[in-house]
Amino acid sequence: MESILHFFYTNKEAIFIIALTIFLGLEVISNVPSVLHTPLMSGANAISGVIIIGGIILVGHADLSNLSDGGHLANLILGIFALLFGTLNVIGGFVVTDRMLEMFKKKKK
Amino acid sequence: MEPLFENITNGDIILEFSYLLSAIFFVVGLKLLSHPETARRGNLWAAGGMLLAMVTTMVLHRDGGGSKIQTGNLAIILAAIALGGVVGAIIARRIKMTAMPQLVSFFNATGGAASALVALIEFSNPDNQSALVTLLGLVIGSIAFSGSMIAYGKLDGKVKDIFARWMTYVNLLILAGILFLLFYVLFGQMPPETKQILVYLLLAVSLVYGVSFVMPIGGADMPVVISLLNSLTGIAAAMAGFIYQNQAMILGGIFVGAAGMILTLLMCKAMNRSLINVIVGAFGGGAAGVDKEKGTVKEVSVNDAAVMLYYSSKVVIVPGYGLAVAQAQHVCNEMVKLLEANGVEVKFAIHPVAGRMPGHMNVLLAEADVSYDKLVEMDEINPQLPDTDVVLVIGANDVVNPAAEDDPSSPIYGMPIIRTHTAKNIIVMKRGMGKGYAAIENYLFFDDKTRMLFGNAKDSLQKLVTEIKNL
Numbered sequence: 084m085e086s087i088l089h090f091f092y093t094n095k096e097a098i099f100i101i102a103l104t105i106f107l108g109l110e111v112i113s114n115v116p117s118v119l120h121t122p123l124m125s126g127a128n129a130i131s132g133v134i135i136i137g138g139i140i141l142v143g144h145a146d147l148s149n150l151s152d153g154g155h156l157a158n159l160i161l162g163i164f165a166l167l168f169g170t171l172n173v174i175g176g177f178v179v180t181d182r183m184l185e186m187f188k189k190k191k192k
Numbered sequence: 193m194e195p196l197f198e199n200i201t202n203g204d205i206i207l208e209f210s211y212l213l214s215a216i217f218f219v220v221g222l223k224l225l226s227h228p229e230t231a232r233r234g235n236l237w238a239a240g241g242m243l244l245a246m247v248t249t250m251v252l253h254r255d256g257g258g259s260k261i262q263t264g265n266l267a268i269i270l271a272a273i274a275l276g277g278v279v280g281a282i283i284a285r286r287i288k289m290t291a292m293p294q295l296v297s298f299f300n301a302t303g304g305a306a307s308a309l310v311a312l313i314e315f316s317n318p319d320n321q322s323a324l325v326t327l328l329g330l331v332i333g334s335i336a337f338s339g340s341m342i343a344y345g346k347l348d349g350k351v352k353d354i355f356a357r358w359m360t361y362v363n364l365l366i367l368a369g370i371l372f373l374l375f376y377v378l379f380g381q382m383p384p385e386t387k388q389i390l391v392y393l394l395l396a397v398s399l400v401y402g403v404s405f406v407m408p409i410g411g412a413d414m415p416v417v418i419s420l421l422n423s424l425t426g427i428a429a430a431m432a433g434f435i436y437q438n439q440a441m442i443l444g445g446i447f448v449g450a451a452g453m454i455l456t457l458l459m460c461k462a463m464n465r466s467l468i469n470v471i472v473g474a475f476g477g478g479a480a481g482v483d484k485e486k487g488t489v490k491e492v493s494v495n496d497a498a499v500m501l502y503y504s505s506k507v508v509i510v511p512g513y514g515l516a517v518a519q520a521q522h523v524c525n526e527m528v529k530l531l532e533a534n535g536v537e538v539k540f541a542i543h544p545v546a547g548r549m550p551g552h553m554n555v556l557l558a559e560a561d562v563s564y565d566k567l568v569e570m571d572e573i574n575p576q577l578p579d580t581d582v583v584l585v586i587g588a589n590d591v592v593n594p595a596a597e598d599d600p601s602s603p604i605y606g607m608p609i610i611r612t613h614t615a616k617n618i619i620v621m622k623r624g625m626g627k628g629y630a631a632i633e634n635y636l637f638f639d640d641k642t643r644m645l646f647g648n649a650k651d652s653l654q655k656l657v658t659e660i661k662n663l
Contacts, residue, residue: 086378090324094434101430101446107219108450113458115226116569120415120455120544121551125296126225126235127451128422130218132303133242133444134429135273137310139249140436142269143261158313163272165309170276171283172303172425177239178284179295180225183555184232 122183129176135169142166203252203260210248211440217241218444222451228564245440246273256319289559290516293552297344297418300425304336307428308395314435315391322434327374329431330391331398336424338402343418346406359408366401373397405471413470415545415552416459420467423452462544464606492643494652497619498659500643501527504581506537508573510610511553512546514587514622518649521560524586527653528562530660540566541573541583541610543591574611583615585636587622587649593634618642621652 091098115123141162150156218241224234250269254260261269280299287295311329314320345351373394377387409417426448433441460467492500501507509528515521528538540562546553554567568576577583585592592612595602612618613636620642636642645652 086324090322097434097437097439097442100439100443104443104446105450108447109454111219111223112226112451112454115455115458116228119226119228119231119551120459121292121296121555122231122235123222123225123551124419124422124452124455125292125299126238127222127448127455128296128300128303128425129235130222130238130242130444131300131422131426131429131448131452132306133218133245133441133448134303134306134310134432135242136245136249136438136441137429137432137436138272138306139246139261139269140253140255140438141310141313142272143250143253143265144255144259145265147262147264154316158316159268161309161313163268165306165313166269166272167276168302168309169306170273171280172299172306173242173280174277175280175284175295175299175302177235177242178281179287179292179299180235181232182284183289183292184235 122180125176125180125183129173129180132169132172132176135166135173138162138166138169199258201254204254207248207252208439210244210252211438211443214241214245214440215443215447217244218447222447241444288519289556290519291348292555293414293418293547294344294347297340297347297421300418300422301337301340301344303425304333304340304421304428307333307425307432308337308398309333310432311428311435312391312395314432316388320435323378325431325434327377327391327394329428329435330395331370331374332424332431333428334395334398335402335405336421336428338399339406339424340402340418340421342403342406343414343421347414351407353410354407356408359404363401363404366397366404370394370397370401409470413463416456416463416467416470419452419456419459423449423456426450426452459545462608464608489637490643492619492645494645494655494659497643497645498656498663500582500617500619501531501584501656502534502536502660502663504536506539506580506582507531508539508541508568508577508580508583508612508615510541510543510546510583510585510588510592510612511557512543512586512588512591514589514649516547516552516556516587518587518651520586520650520653521556521562523650523653523657525557525560525562527657527660528566530657538566539568539573539576541570542567543570543588543610546588546591570608570610574614577611577615580615582617582619583612585612585618585620585622586653589622589634592636594636594639595634599635612636613639613641616641619645621645621647621649623648 145159145162146155217237221234221238221241224230224237250261250266308330311326311333315326320326342351373390377390377394406417426445430442430445430449433445457467460470515524531538540557542553557567590604592610593604594613596604596607596609599605618641620637622644624646637644
């Protein structure tokens with residue numbers, strides 16, 4: 084229990100922001116025509132690939148001089164996989180969303 | 193300029209500022225994405241925000257000891273991004289439009305996997321003080337990963353629905369197990385080795401839960417599940433953001449999580465069901481419904497159908513998944529053009545959950561060059577149907593089933609439908625007399641005004657086009 088309270092206190096700004104972001108998310112999405120549900124879902128999916136930043140930090144600060152240690156090497160490899168997956172999510176997600184929307188554009192002339 | 197604070201470089205400040213910009217780009221991007229005219233620009237905004245955050249992180253991020261990312265590490269990062277980027281772009285470019293829902297689900301799985309991996313690695317990092325969010329990221333990311341993979345398999349026809357009452361209880365049990373393990377790892381006293389093993393166990397159980405949670409959910413509810421899993425991936429990314437105190441990750445993740453959640457609820461609303469009902473009470477094929485007087489099914493020849501359509505003044509087409517699987521959208525538009533050349537007014541009635549994803553039909557028809565303004569949403573088209581001469585239902589079933597309105601025992605009772613049974617004539621194109629995705633009898637097919645045109649949608653439309661040309 085104490086660690087939860089501690090977590091709340093140390094992250095209070097972030098938690099404030101989160102509470103407001105949730106409302107922002109609700110506000111931005113409501114009143115979307117169902118035509119756009121799929122591209123929107125796909126676009127949001129690409130944004131959730133922001134985990135890629137975590138992958139960059141992880142691999143970026145991995146200690147490359149100490150790889151003979153099995154644990155370090157395993158972590159580096161897992162980190163590279165996280166980065167690969169994250170990139171797939173981000174690049175694939177944005178490209179596929181653009182492809183869906185390209186079609187709407189063509190007809191809107 | 194001199195540094196403002198001790199131990200904080202200008203680079204750190206620029207980095208945080210770039211995260212703020214990225215977060216704003218995400219919000220503006222998603223806002224623009226929700227209007228047809230600006231949608232494409234919105235996607236670019238969001239992508240721009242992501243690129244900005246990635247580049248500034250690579251150049252400016254410093255670890256706890258104050259050192260920046262070294263050249264060797266940067267090379268690995270760039271190589272991984274290049275590889276992932278090329279593969280992702282190729283898959284995204286080459287995929288058929290009909291396979292779009294699977295692909296979104298697959299990309300969502302990769303995002304979940306990335307979050308779970310980051311959390312797994314960070315848990316063993318002694319500098320990491322936030323065990324709670326790390327474990328939450330691990331659990332949520334794993335569920336999103338395995339759940340999305342199953343959703344992908346189902347949409348791709350590789351995984352079949354399995355549903356039994358007891359699965360609901362098993363799922364609740366697994367969920368309770370996850371919560372117990374989570375608290376035990378957080379608060380229990382144990383040597384680090386034991387803790388590490390329990391974390392692997394937690395990972396395994398979460399993966400199993402993702403599978404068992406999506407497994408019993410019927411295909412018709414898949415859009416809702418994908419949207420929900422999408423929301424989970426966002427939350428998992430935000431949890432990982434907490435580990436690094438990274439504002440771009442926290443904001444982006446939570447924002448997507450909230451947006452995904454509201455999208456999920458909007459979809460549930462379109463089907464007039466609650467989220468709980470979708471998750472727990474998967475459509476049992478067993479709900480028999482009242483045995484009404486069925487009447488007989490009346491077939492129509494291609495020739496007669498062509499004549500009916502060609503000499504109408506108003507035709508409404510209701511496309512469904514059958515149109516998508518048969519890849520018939522192009523032929524369909526060809527027929528529409530022929531009809532319009534004869535002065536027939538043609539519109540498409542789009543049910544919010546037609547196809548395998550909301551808006552799926554719009555994307556497919558847009559691909560076939562069907563003009564955007566011909567696509568009419570359900571609420572708008574329903575009042576126009578009574579003075580529509582012919583409604584042509586192509587491979588849609590449950591979304592036009594009148595049982596949703598007049599049979600309280602039907603599992604889809606209460607779901608808003610396209611009221612095709614109010615039109616003057618109905619032609620239903622269907623492969624056979626099989627039941628729809630929800631496995632419910634459709635009384636529309638037995639209606640006196642209904643004529644059935646059996647066969648693969650593409651073949652039938654092709655024949656119709658030929659016939660119409662000969663008229």
